[in-house]
Amino acid sequence: MSSPPPDPDPMNSDQIREDLCEVGRRVFQHGWVASNDGNFSVRLGSNEFLVTPTGVSKGFMKPEMMVRVDIEGNSIDGKGQVSSEWKMHRISYxxxxxxxxxxxxxxPHATAFSVAGLALDQAVLPEQIYTLGAIPLAPxxxxxxxDLYQGMLPYIEKSNAFLLxxxxxVTYGKDLWEAFFSHEALEHAARIQILARQVGKVETLKREQVDALHRARTEAGLDPHWIDCRCDDDD
Ligand SMILES: [Zn+2]
Structure with a gap:
């Protein structure tokens, strides 16, 4: 019987398995998933990825449950099954x-925008404008x-986050924690906007203020995958 190829970096892979569980616990505790919703993945090499198993609550995952797959989603090792949503991870990588x-x-707050047919693209919060930019809505x-990823195609190369x-x-990162923190920032921005709509009118920053934030993020060398936000004073 053949055995699986040796892990290219066992220490690193072990840490990533732990991190996937920790992110799962945080996502579960935040109430960002119900039942077995959601999936995360990390690139280990050019054709090797670690993916969360399907059919398991993100709050109760164990390191050994993670599935190592190739780009097609074929299992290299791990007992769990890969999510049917792997297709949208694959196309992104x-x-x-x-x-x-x-x-x-x-x-739920960001998903509420998607259900309402709204992108998170108003220039409301400087933190969102500076880090993520406008969050587009994929059909x-x-x-x-x-079909799941067909609607994502126009946005994959433009943004690190989008609503489905x-x-x-979906959020992207250089590593798992960056993808998680972008998710947290996006959900927080959505929540504030929903609260603002309940207490009054949502007012955006001015165009010149948004342009200043754009210049600052460019000068700081931030990730160029960024979409401009909408201002009330845009033509
Ligand atoms: Zn989903």
Missing amino acids: QKREDIGAIVHTHC YGQPGTH KNHGV
Whole structure:
């Protein structure tokens, strides 16, 4: 019987397995998933990835449950099954070599925007403008099918985060923690905007203020995958 190829970096892989569990616990505690929703992945090498198992609550994952797969989603080792949503991870890694990790959840405030048919693209919070920029809304595609990622295609090379219509949220990062913190920032921004709509009118920053933030992030050398936000005073 043949045995699986040796792990290229066992120490690093062990830490990533632990990190996937820790991110799962945080996502679960934040209420960003119900039941077994959501999936995360990390790139280990050019054709090797660690993925969360399907059919397991993100709050109760163990390091040994993670599945090591190739780009097609074929299991290299691990007992668990890969999520049917692997297709959207695969297309993202194929399109962008700089993506090291992907987090997908159904975090409720940002998902509410997607259900309402709204992108998170108003220039409201400087932190969001500076780090993530506008969060586009990808058209609906049935989960588990090829349609799921068809709507994502126009945005994969433009942004590190987007909403999936009537479904959830995807964020990219150089590593798992960056993808997680982008998710946290996005959900927080969505929550504030929903609260603001309840207490009054949402007022954006002015165009010149947004342009200043754009210049600052460019000078700081931040990730160029960024979409401009909408201002009330735009023509
Ligand atoms: Zn989903």
